[in-house]
Amino acid sequence: MNEVRIGIIGVGNMGTSHAKNIIAGKVPGAKLTALCDSDPKRLEAFSEQKHFSDAQELIGSGEIDAVIIATPHYPHTTLGIAALEAGLHTLVEKPISVHKADCERLIAAHQNKNLVFAAMFNQRTDPRYVKLRELITSGQLGRINRINWIITDWFRTAAYYASGGWRATWGGEGGGVLLNQCPHQLDLMQWLFGMPTEVRSYCQIGRFHDIEVEDDVTTYLKYENGATGVFITTTGEAPGTNRLEVAAEQGKVVIEGEGIQWTRNEKQTTEFSNETKGGFDKPPVWDIKIPTSGFGEQHIGIMKNFVDAILNGAELIAPAAEGIHSVELANAMLYSSFTDSTLKLPLDGAAYEAHLKKLIAESTHKKKTVETGPADLSGSFSN
Amino acid sequence: MNEVRIGIIGVGNMGTSHAKNIIAGKVPGAKLTALCDSDPKRLEAFSEQKHFSDAQELIGSGEIDAVIIATPHYPHTTLGIAALEAGLHTLVEKPISVHKADCERLIAAHQNKNLVFAAMFNQRTDPRYVKLRELITSGQLGRINRINWIITDWFRTAAYYASGGWRATWGGEGGGVLLNQCPHQLDLMQWLFGMPTEVRSYCQIGRFHDIEVEDDVTTYLKYENGATGVFITTTGEAPGTNRLEVAAEQGKVVIEGEGIQWTRNEKQTTEFSNETKGGFDKPPVWDIKIPTSGFGEQHIGIMKNFVDAILNGAELIAPAAEGIHSVELANAMLYSSFTDSTLKLPLDGAAYEAHLKKLIAESTHKKKTVETGPADLSGSFSN
Numbered sequence: 079m080n081e082v083r084i085g086i087i088g089v090g091n092m093g094t095s096h097a098k099n100i101i102a103g104k105v106p107g108a109k110l111t112a113l114c115d116s117d118p119k120r121l122e123a124f125s126e127q128k129h130f131s132d133a134q135e136l137i138g139s140g141e142i143d144a145v146i147i148a149t150p151h152y153p154h155t156t157l158g159i160a161a162l163e164a165g166l167h168t169l170v171e172k173p174i175s176v177h178k179a180d181c182e183r184l185i186a187a188h189q190n191k192n193l194v195f196a197a198m199f200n201q202r203t204d205p206r207y208v209k210l211r212e213l214i215t216s217g218q219l220g221r222i223n224r225i226n227w228i229i230t231d232w233f234r235t236a237a238y239y240a241s242g243g244w245r246a247t248w249g250g251e252g253g254g255v256l257l258n259q260c261p262h263q264l265d266l267m268q269w270l271f272g273m274p275t276e277v278r279s280y281c282q283i284g285r286f287h288d289i290e291v292e293d294d295v296t297t298y299l300k301y302e303n304g305a306t307g308v309f310i311t312t313t314g315e316a317p318g319t320n321r322l323e324v325a326a327e328q329g330k331v332v333i334e335g336e337g338i339q340w341t342r343n344e345k346q347t348t349e350f351s352n353e354t355k356g357g358f359d360k361p362p363v364w365d366i367k368i369p370t371s372g373f374g375e376q377h378i379g380i381m382k383n384f385v386d387a388i389l390n391g392a393e394l395i396a397p398a399a400e401g402i403h404s405v406e407l408a409n410a411m412l413y414s415s416f417t418d419s420t421l422k423l424p425l426d427g428a429a430y431e432a433h434l435k436k437l438i439a440e441s442t443h444k445k446k447t448v449e450t451g452p453a454d455l456s457g458s459f460s461n
Numbered sequence: 462m463n464e465v466r467i468g469i470i471g472v473g474n475m476g477t478s479h480a481k482n483i484i485a486g487k488v489p490g491a492k493l494t495a496l497c498d499s500d501p502k503r504l505e506a507f508s509e510q511k512h513f514s515d516a517q518e519l520i521g522s523g524e525i526d527a528v529i530i531a532t533p534h535y536p537h538t539t540l541g542i543a544a545l546e547a548g549l550h551t552l553v554e555k556p557i558s559v560h561k562a563d564c565e566r567l568i569a570a571h572q573n574k575n576l577v578f579a580a581m582f583n584q585r586t587d588p589r590y591v592k593l594r595e596l597i598t599s600g601q602l603g604r605i606n607r608i609n610w611i612i613t614d615w616f617r618t619a620a621y622y623a624s625g626g627w628r629a630t631w632g633g634e635g636g637g638v639l640l641n642q643c644p645h646q647l648d649l650m651q652w653l654f655g656m657p658t659e660v661r662s663y664c665q666i667g668r669f670h671d672i673e674v675e676d677d678v679t680t681y682l683k684y685e686n687g688a689t690g691v692f693i694t695t696t697g698e699a700p701g702t703n704r705l706e707v708a709a710e711q712g713k714v715v716i717e718g719e720g721i722q723w724t725r726n727e728k729q730t731t732e733f734s735n736e737t738k739g740g741f742d743k744p745p746v747w748d749i750k751i752p753t754s755g756f757g758e759q760h761i762g763i764m765k766n767f768v769d770a771i772l773n774g775a776e777l778i779a780p781a782a783e784g785i786h787s788v789e790l791a792n793a794m795l796y797s798s799f800t801d802s803t804l805k806l807p808l809d810g811a812a813y814e815a816h817l818k819k820l821i822a823e824s825t826h827k828k829k830t831v832e833t834g835p836a837d838l839s840g841s842f843s844n
Contacts, residue, residue: 223697223698224613224693224695224698226609226611226693228609228706230607230708233730233734233743234734234740234741235733235734235735235737235739235740235741235742236734236735237737237738237739237740237742238740238741239740241740278661278663278681280661280681280683280689282687282689285687286730286731286734287734294689296681296689296691298661298663298679298681300663304665304668306663306665306677306679306693308679308691308693310607310609310689310691312607314606314730314731314734315606315607315708315713315730316712316726316730316733316734316743316744316746317712317713317724317726317743317744317746318708318713319706319708319713323611323702325613325698325701325702329699329700330698330700330701330702341700343699343700347616347669347697347698347699348669348697350618350699351616351617351618351619351669351670351697351699352618352619354618354620355620356618356620357617357618357620357621357622357624358617358618358621359618359620360616360699360700361699361700363699363700418803420801
C-alpha cells in the first residue's frame, strides 16, 4: 500500500477542517475517498468523495483503509470499536471516549495490533511541549515540585453553545470545558508529568452560560512524589490566559506565548538550601530563553503521523490507548466536585459511569439552539 | 506634641531595621528613645537609647509616647494590649496576633480612640497594589471573576530555620509560611478583594525543611459573587514566583515585576458573550501598561504614616483592626488542611485556638538551632 484511503465520520467543525486539509494535499499518502454525516447539507461541499449518511455503512463499504472519527463524543466509543473490528486503521478525535469505562471498552477492541489506532492530540506536536518533555525526561529539570496551568483562553460565547443541541449537555457531550476544550491540556499534563494520585476539584455548572455542565473549573492535584498541581480552566473568560509554570529542583519553567522561559538554578534548590549558611540566600540562576518556532503542525501533524504509521510503521505521536488518561482526569475533576471530596486515583470507572447516567436521566435543562453552518477552525486548535 | 518618642520592643531582624531607619532620620517627627530585648547583645549597637530587658518596664517607663512591637508573634497580643492600656500609640508587626481569638482580644483593647493603633502592612504602600485597588474600587475592572496569586518567592534556607528556636514551631510562631511570610499577601488579598466565603487548603508540613509547621500551601478560595481564587505559597522554592492575576469582566490584570499589565476588554465579557453572533468571537482588547515607580516606601512609609497620624491625625494606611482578616485567612487555610475539609467563613476562632493549643501541647519535633546575629533586611519586605 502506498496510499491510504481515508473516510471521515462526522463533518462538523473538525471533520470539515480535516477533510479540507487532506484534499489540499497536506497529508502525504492520504486520499480522502468518503465522508459520512447524518446531515446531507454538510456533505454538499465535497463532490469528489462518496457520501454516506450511516457510519456503519461507510465502515463496511470497502471504500476506505482508515477512518477519522470526528463525531460528537459519545459515538467515538461505539464507532471506534466498529471500525477496529472491521479492520480499519482508526484516528479518533479527542476525547477518545466520554468516560473511563468507555475508554476501556474502546481500547480493548484494539486486538489486531497491525491496525494503527491513534488519537487527535494535536498539541503534542507543539514544539514548546515537546521541548519541555525533553527537559523533564532527560532529568535536566530535576524533581518536579509544583505545576500551575491556567488555561482560561477557551472563551466560548452564548452563540457557540446555541449552535448544537448536543453541545454542553450530559447526554450530548458528557461534560463541558473538561470534555470538549481541555482534553488537550489534560493529555499534555499526563504526558509531561504523569498521573496524579489525588484530585480535588471545584466545578461551577453554567456559571457563565445557560448550560447544564461545567464551564468553570479549579483543581488541586497531588503527585506521588509530593508535587502539587493546580489546573484552572473556563470558557467564560476573555481575554483569558494560557500559562504553564513548572517549579523543579533545577529552577522554574514558564510557557506563555512563544518559546520557553527557564530560570535555571545553578545548584538544585534543596541541596542549596541545606548547604548555604545565609538564611535568605538564593541559588544563583541563569535566565534561559529557549526559542521555538511556531506551534507545530497540530492536526495536520497528527494526520501525517497516522498515515506514516500505516504506510511505514512510524511510531505514533499519540497512541489512542493513552487517551484514557485525559478522560480519567476530566472524569475525576467532575466527580470530585459532585461528591465534594478529594478523590484518590485510579478512578472507579463503573461508579463514574453510573453517576453520569444518572445526570443524563435526571437532566431537566432546556437548551435553546440556533441553526448554523460549520465554523471555520483553520486557525483553531480546538473544536 | 511635635515629636513622637518611640520605643521598639524586640530587636531582631525587623526591630533592628526599624531602629536604624528612625535613627537615620527617615521618619520625620519620630525620635527613637528606647529599645527592649531580652538579649542584651542585640542592644549593644544602640548607644544613644535607653535599654530595657523587660517589655512591661519599657511600657510603663514614661520614656516613650509610642511603641513598635517587633517581637516573635505570640507576644504581639499581650504586649499590644499592655501598650494600649498604658496609653501608648502602638504599631504592631504582622501578624497582629497568631490566631483569630487573640486578634479579637487585642483589637478589643483599643478602647481609647485617641491612640493610634496601626499594623506593619508595608506592602500596602506598593504603588502596584494601590493602583490595582483604585481600578477595583472605582469599578473600572467590573466584576471580579477569578484571582490567582502565586507567591512562592519567599525562599528560606535550612540555616534560616535554624537561626531561632521559636521559628517555624507551633509554640513559637503558630505556623510557618502563612504566619511569617504571607501575612503581607493575605492582607493584600482581603484589602483588594474582600474576604472569601469558603476556603479549601492543602498544606504540607515540613515538606522542604526539617520543621513542624507548613512550608507549602495550595488554597482554593470562593467569594460571595461566585469568584474563585487560588493562593499558592512556599518557602521551599527558588527562584520562585510573585505573580498576581485577576480576571474581571473588563479584562485581565497581571502584576509580576514592575508596573501593571491590563488587557482591557472594550466590552464586558458576559455582555459580549450574550450579544455576539460568532461562537468563537472574543471582545476586542486594549493592551494597557500602567507604569509604577518602584515598590513604594514600605516599612518607612508605614512608620511615617503612623507618626503622621499621631501628630496630625492622618488617616492610617493599615489600621491594626484590619489585621484580623489576614490572620483569619491564615488560620482557615491551616484548619482546612488539618480537618481535610472546605471551611465556610467566618472561622470559629475558639475552635481554632483549641486546635492550635493541642498542636503545641502534642509537639514532639526537636529543632536544631544555630546562634546567629540579626540578618540585614534593609532590602527585604519580610522578616
